[in-house]
Amino acid sequence: MDPDDTGQLVRGAADGDETAWRGLVERFSGLVWAVARAHRLTNADAADVFQTTWLRLAEHIGRIERPDRVGAWLATAARRECLQNLRSAARATPTDDIDRLDIAPVVGNPTEEAVLAAEQEREDADRAAAMWRALARLPVRCRELLRVLMASPPPSYAEVAAALGLPLGSIGPTRGRCLQRLREEMAGISGGLSPSS
Amino acid sequence: MHDPDDELEAELRGLAADREPVPGELLRAAVDAFAWRDIDAEIAELVYDSLLDADAASLVRGPSEQRMVSFAAGGMTIDVEVTGAGPGRQVLGQIAPPQRAVVEIRYPGDTVTVEADELGRFRSGPLPHGPASLRLRPAAGAEGPAIVTDWISW
Numbered sequence: 001m002d003p004d005d006t007g008q009l010v011r012g013a014a015d016g017d018e019t020a021w022r023g024l025v026e027r028f029s030g031l032v033w034a035v036a037r038a039h040r041l042t043n044a045d046a047a048d049v050f051q052t053t054w055l056r057l058a059e060h061i062g063r064i065e066r067p068d069r070v071g072a073w074l075a076t077a078a079r080r081e082c083l084q085n086l087r088s089a090a091r092a093t094p095t096d097d098i099d100r101l102d103i104a105p106v107v108g109n110p111t112e113e114a115v116l117a118a119e120q121e122r123e124d125a126d127r128a129a130a131m132w133r134a135l136a137r138l139p140v141r142c143r144e145l146l147r148v149l150m151a152s153p154p155p156s157y158a159e160v161a162a163a164l165g166l167p168l169g170s171i172g173p174t175r176g177r178c179l180q181r182l183r184e185e186m187a188g189i190s191g192g193l194s195p196s197s
Numbered sequence: 198m199h200d201p202d203d204e205l206e207a208e209l210r211g212l213a214a215d216r217e218p219v220p221g222e223l224l225r226a227a228v229d230a231f232a233w234r235d236i237d238a239e240i241a242e243l244v245y246d247s248l249l250d251a252d253a254a255s256l257v258r259g260p261s262e263q264r265m266v267s268f269a270a271g272g273m274t275i276d277v278e279v280t281g282a283g284p285g286r287q288v289l290g291q292i293a294p295p296q297r298a299v300v301e302i303r304y305p306g307d308t309v310t311v312e313a314d315e316l317g318r319f320r321s322g323p324l325p326h327g328p329a330s331l332r333l334r335p336a337a338g339a340e341g342p343a344i345v346t347d348w349i350s351w
Binding site: 013016018021022025029030032033034037047048049050051052054055056057058059060061062063080081083084085087088128131132135146147149150151152154175176179182183 | 202205206208209210212213214215216217219220223224226227228230231232233234235236240246248249264305326327328330345347348349350
């Protein structure tokens with residue numbers, strides 16, 4: 001992502017340009033949502049965190065010190081909201097979303113092609129399900145880091161660091177270690193399903 | 198792309214986009230948030246939150262249903278005690294230095310207006326939970342800018 005471009009969007013929004021604001025929402029919604037999901041909030045709480053973070057930005061849009069770094073600003077704001085949420089006694093307990101298996105059924109009288117395609121879909125779905133389960137089993141630091149990293153569009157390491165309150169320099173090495181942990185976890189779950197290499 | 202880490206990361210990203218995309222109604226809410234910005238008002242930043250800033254001892258005692266937040270703008274502070282759990286909330290507020298004001302308790306979907314008395318005290322009836330911000334303006338007849346508090350979720 002071009003930081004100059006991001007800075008322009010912030011300045012445009014600060015001037016009242018709604019199209020620029022939409023551009024920011026498009027660019028950074030994935031990141032804000034990933035921060036909420038990384039902290040394993042309930043759907044309702046994640047929605048609150050998301051909305052509060054964007055309302056905050058709207059209020060501060062004319063006063064952002066580093067417009068090109070608004071991604072990190074949003075990530076920090078979302079993180080703070082998540083921590084407040086987790087500490088609040090008024091919240092429900094976090095949920096796990098690891099049990100969602102999406103396997104396409106085969107119906108009717110399948111042709112061989114259709115059977116092969118369905119098998120491939122099942123394998124893909126199995127792999128996806130295994131990956132999702134493996135993610136949930138990782139140590140919390142890895143699970144959180146990978147979940148933030150999984151945002152679309154891809155966040156910068158500075159944004160990931162802001163989202164988790166970690167030093168910028170630690171993100172690269174931790175990412176490598178956590179991806180390796182994920183591979184090991186996947187190999188353990190499926191007893192041999194080979195991760196990408 | 199040949200780096201196995203990059204490939205795995207890309208695959209993870211696809212997985213997240215598949216399973217946990219940002220809900221459409223939240224995207225719309227984020228776009229709508231733009232309408233809430235208050236260009237002329239001064240922002241009272243959150244300077245204290247008992248949920249984050251409480252000392253270790255109080256955390257050991259366990260979370261309580263009472264939350265203290267403080268906002269500050271220029272020479273003014275606004276302390277708000279938020280009580281309640283589940284779907285309902287109630288607030289008790291104190292403006293310092295003490296002054297009358299009209300206090301709009303703003304939620305994305307609704308605004309509840311209360312008044313602060315000459316001692317700067319205000320309270321609400323039952324309120325919903327969710328993202329909220331106060332907007333203070335001087336009581337009728339007085340002068341001064343509006344003040345809005347940092348959005349928080351209570």
